[in-house]
Amino acid sequence: MSEAVVASAYGDPEVLSVIDAAVPDPGPGQVRIEVRAAGVNPFDQKMYSGAFGADPANLPLRLGVEAAGVVTAVGVHATGPAGPVEVGDEVIAYRAAGAYAAELVVPVSSVVPKPAGLSWEQAGGLMAAGVTAVHVLEAIGLGKDESVLIHGAAGGVGLMAVQLAVARGATALATASPARHELLRDLGAIPIAYGAGLADRVHAAAPEGVHAAADLVGTDEAVDVSVELVADRSRIATIAGFGRGAQAGIKLLGGGPGADPGTEIRAAARLQLTEAAEAGRLRVLIAGSYPLSEAAAAHRQIMTGHTSGKIVLVP
Known part of the structure; x- marks a missing residue:
């Protein structure tokens, strides 16, 4: 079992809580990650605010799309965009559904190497904005x-x-x-x-x-x-x-009604971003970090619209 943040209803950040969630073994083309930091994005808040609909069948709703951490298990065919992924690798996962968690299973296609020069918080906040x-x-x-x-x-x-x-x-x-x-x-x-x-x-x-x-x-x-x-x-x-x-x-552009999601452009951008960050040409500025248990506080800060840099959750 692993801790994970969910929205138990649609509404304000107060609907967020931490639950114990099962973490399966990775299947073919999947890896399991011990999460060290997960980025918080305005999109996450919109998921449970009702902005994208409020179907009760989707509750409880897991949140988050980006995380950084250490690979703890791999399935067969564990080759990502930058090559084979192995246990012990430090990685960034994007897109990573349900990234607000202590452990996570994701498709290996979502995994790229973490730049050595970035802290876990910076790595966890690089991809969605980048x-x-x-x-x-x-x-x-x-x-x-x-x-x-x-x-x-x-x-x-x-x-x-x-x-x-x-x-x-x-x-x-x-x-x-x-x-x-x-x-x-x-x-x-x-x-x-x-x-x-x-x-x-x-x-x-x-x-x-x-x-x-x-x-x-x-x-x-x-x-x-x-x-x-x-x-x-x-x-x-x-x-x-x-x-x-x-x-x-x-x-x-993005996830709004009638918008171009730019799926191919965004997927290709991941290795461009890690290379730029590794070379010191791209800085990731962190505005604040919170434990999973304070996800609601993190979201209230995002909702002010006045954060300078990224907010991250640290399991």
């Missing part, structure tokens, strides 16, 4: 010497998108509260305060124009300012403002 950021930049076609407006740049996905944009040779115009500006400058971005007058501030920072935009927060301001400043709406994408984004005719 692959989303790669998907966004690919979808808007960001290239060298271009400028991109990144709304919500101090969040988990935003910090990844800033670093990856800068690595492409692009100029990252990063919206965030003034308290986050020093961090964003350190990552190579041009920080810009959101709020009234945003379009004017962006224009002043990039008088030659903005080539593309990424809405990572889902506000009307993010969509409206992006549409105002970027001439080609196919170069604007949102991962959160699906209703407003659909009305504006911009790209919808």
Whole structure:
């Protein structure tokens, strides 16, 4: 048996609890992992909030999609994207259904090596935000010497998108509260305060124009300012403002209604991200870590919308 976090009902974080869950032996093409850290993502909270439906037949609902840990058992045919996986390997698993747990069985196709230079917390928080950021930049076609407006740049996905944009040779115009500006400058971005007058501030920072935009927060301001400043709406994408984004005719990405999940792009991005992290070109910033028993507190922090970096659970 292993501890795992479940939602016993649909609603607020108070519906979360820790249960004892059976952990089977891995079958063909599977591995078992002793989890050292699991990333917490806004998507997880939406799963039990009712945003994606509230079918009681799905309860209790296991949560989490990404984890890092040590392989404790392997089934036959245990070869992942980077090669054979063996007992004792330190790995990252994504996608890993039910990742909020002390132990987990996942398909070996979800497993990639953990970069040695990352802590367990950093490794547990790398993938979901990282692959989303790669998907966004690919979808808007960001290239060298271009400028991109990144709304919500101090969040988990935003910090990844800033670093990856800068690595492409692009100029990252990063919206965030003034308290986050020093961090964003350190990552190579041009920080810009959101709020009234945003379009004017962006224009002043990039008088030659903005080539593309990424809405990572889902506000009307993010969509409206992006549409105002970027001439080609196919170069604007949102991962959160699906209703407003659909009305504006911009790209919808991720798990929302009518959105492109980018499955192949995100799968291919995993080894790109681990290689960049291993080489020191990509930092994973951790905003906070919680034990499994405090998953509700972790989710309340995510729901503020003001975390700077990733939240992780540590069994």
